[in-house]
Each structure stands twice: as C-alpha cells, then as structure tokens.
Amino acid sequence: MRLIEIFYSIQGEGPAMGRPATFVRLAGCNLRCQGCDTDDRPRQELSPVEVIRNIRSPMVVITGGEPTMQMEELSQLISLLHRQGSEIHIETNGTNPIAEDILEKIHCAVVSPKRGSDYNLDFWAEKKNVHIKFVLGKASWCWTPELLREMAPILERxxxxxxxxxxxxxxxxxxDAWDLALSLGVNYSDRLHIRLKRK
Ligand code: SF4
Known part of the structure; x- marks a missing residue:
C-alpha cells in the first residue's frame, strides 16, 4: 500500500473526537480541493500485513488522501484488522463506494462530501455505520449554510x-459551524488537532 504515514494520536474531529487511535494515512487522492492541507505524496510502501504490525491501539483510523484509491489493498487491510478485533474507522470523500461485505466490518465510516463531486450520498446515507461530515467554508468544494439547510431534511440528524x-x-x-449545527439540530465537529497543535 502507498502510505504517507502511520502515527498514534487522538482523533480531533467527527464522531470519535477525543479518542486515541492509530492513524493509517494512505497516499493519493482523486480530488484536488483548493487549499487541501494534506500532502498526499507516498512516503513508504507496505503490505497490509506490514501495516498491521504498526498498529498500536484498539482503534484504527484509515484516512488519506483518499483511502478508497487503493480499494483492493484497503479491503485486505480492513479484513485483517477485523479478524484481529480492531475497532475500524475510515475517512473518505465518498466518491468510491465500499463493497457491502467490507463496509460491514467497519465500526464507523465518516464521509466528507466535497461540493461539486460525485459523492454518492444515497448510497452512504442509508448505511447505519456511516456519518456524513460537511465542511462549512468559502472554498469552492466547501458547503454554504444555504446548501446545508436545503440538504438537512434528507439526512439523519x-x-x-x-x-x-x-x-x-x-x-x-x-x-458559524456551531450556530448552523445548532439551528439544524445536527452535530458540531471541532478540529481539536488544529486547536491544540504545538507552535
Ligand atoms: S478529498 Fe480530502 S484529501 Fe482529497 S483533495 Fe479534497 S480535502 Fe484533500
């Protein structure tokens, strides 16, 4: 698998915010979001078995880049993690649906749809282990309050x-994100890893 890094930290955003985890950051992405803060160039190549040897916690977050760009190896990794009893989380932009038999091994998938992309909302929204996380902002791929107000009624809060x-x-x-989440009755996510990063 092409990797950027494997590291141990605390999840800073989304439904598992505040929980310790090993992060497996895979290289490559199929989107080019303006201002993306991830350097997705590969720095190492490891097999799924070798990745497993670097897991240091019960919870594992597979992220990117876009992890579904390496779907075959990703599926192998998820199956291995599942077999050893890991709590598996994944972060994806939603453009590549994950096969049902693999998705059901995942404890929590966080799909962050990028405006203007083909993010398969119908597929993800009906899966009970999937959370949808919208990024509010002014960049072209971010969501506006107006769009999120339109979309809110079709989403499970x-x-x-x-x-x-x-x-x-x-x-x-x-x-602004806090106020909008409150008015729509949905969850607010902070970015603790940004707030608490060392200067
Ligand atoms: S989907 Fe995520 S990793 Fe890919 S370009 Fe957009 S923000 Fe960056």
Missing part, C-alpha cells in the same frame, strides 16, 4: 456533522 474549514489555530469559522 444524529449521523450528520458540520465542521468549519481552516487550519488557523483560532478556528475563526468555528462559531
């Missing part, structure tokens, strides 16, 4: 999240 865009440690847009 307890599995819908709104998070502010940005890598500024003060998170100046967080209050």
């Amino acid at each position: 307890k599995r819908t999240w709104i998070m502010a865009y940005g890598t500024d440690q003060n998170m100046p847009e967080a209050r």
Whole structure:
C-alpha cells in the first residue's frame, strides 16, 4: 500500500473526537480541493500485513488522501484488522463506494462530501455505520449554510456533522459551524488537532 504515514494520536474531529487511535494515512487522492492541507505524496510502501504490525491501539483510523484509491489493498487491510478485533474507522470523500461485505466490518465510516463531486450520498446515507461530515467554508468544494439547510431534511440528524474549514489555530469559522449545527439540530465537529497543535 502507498502510505504517507502511520502515527498514534487522538482523533480531533467527527464522531470519535477525543479518542486515541492509530492513524493509517494512505497516499493519493482523486480530488484536488483548493487549499487541501494534506500532502498526499507516498512516503513508504507496505503490505497490509506490514501495516498491521504498526498498529498500536484498539482503534484504527484509515484516512488519506483518499483511502478508497487503493480499494483492493484497503479491503485486505480492513479484513485483517477485523479478524484481529480492531475497532475500524475510515475517512473518505465518498466518491468510491465500499463493497457491502467490507463496509460491514467497519465500526464507523465518516464521509466528507466535497461540493461539486460525485459523492454518492444515497448510497452512504442509508448505511447505519456511516456519518456524513460537511465542511462549512468559502472554498469552492466547501458547503454554504444555504446548501446545508436545503440538504438537512434528507439526512439523519444524529449521523450528520458540520465542521468549519481552516487550519488557523483560532478556528475563526468555528462559531458559524456551531450556530448552523445548532439551528439544524445536527452535530458540531471541532478540529481539536488544529486547536491544540504545538507552535
Ligand atoms: S478529498 Fe480530502 S484529501 Fe482529497 S483533495 Fe479534497 S480535502 Fe484533500
């Protein structure tokens, strides 16, 4: 598998916010979101078995880049993690649906649809282990309050999240995301890893 890094940290956003996990960050992405803060160039190549040897916690977050770009190896990794009893989380932009038999091995998939892409909302929204996380912001791939108000009625509230865009440690847009989430009755996600990063 082409990897950017494997590291141990605390999940800073989404439904597992605050929980310790091993992060497996896979290289490559099929989208080019303006201002993307992920350097998705591969830095190492490991087999799924070798990745497993680097897991240091009960919870594993597979992220990217876009992890579904390596679907075959990703499916092998998920099956191996499932077999050893790991709690598996994945973060994806939703453009590549994951096969049902693999998806059911995942404890929680967080789909972050990018505006203007083909994010398969109908497929993901009906899966009970999937949370949808919208990034609120001014970039072309982010969501506006108007669009999210239109979309909210078709989404299950307890599995819908709104998070502010940005890598500024003060998170100046967080209050807008908080207010919108409150008015729509959906979840607010902070970005703790951004707020708490060392200077
Ligand atoms: S989908 Fe995510 S990783 Fe890919 S370009 Fe967009 S923000 Fe970056």
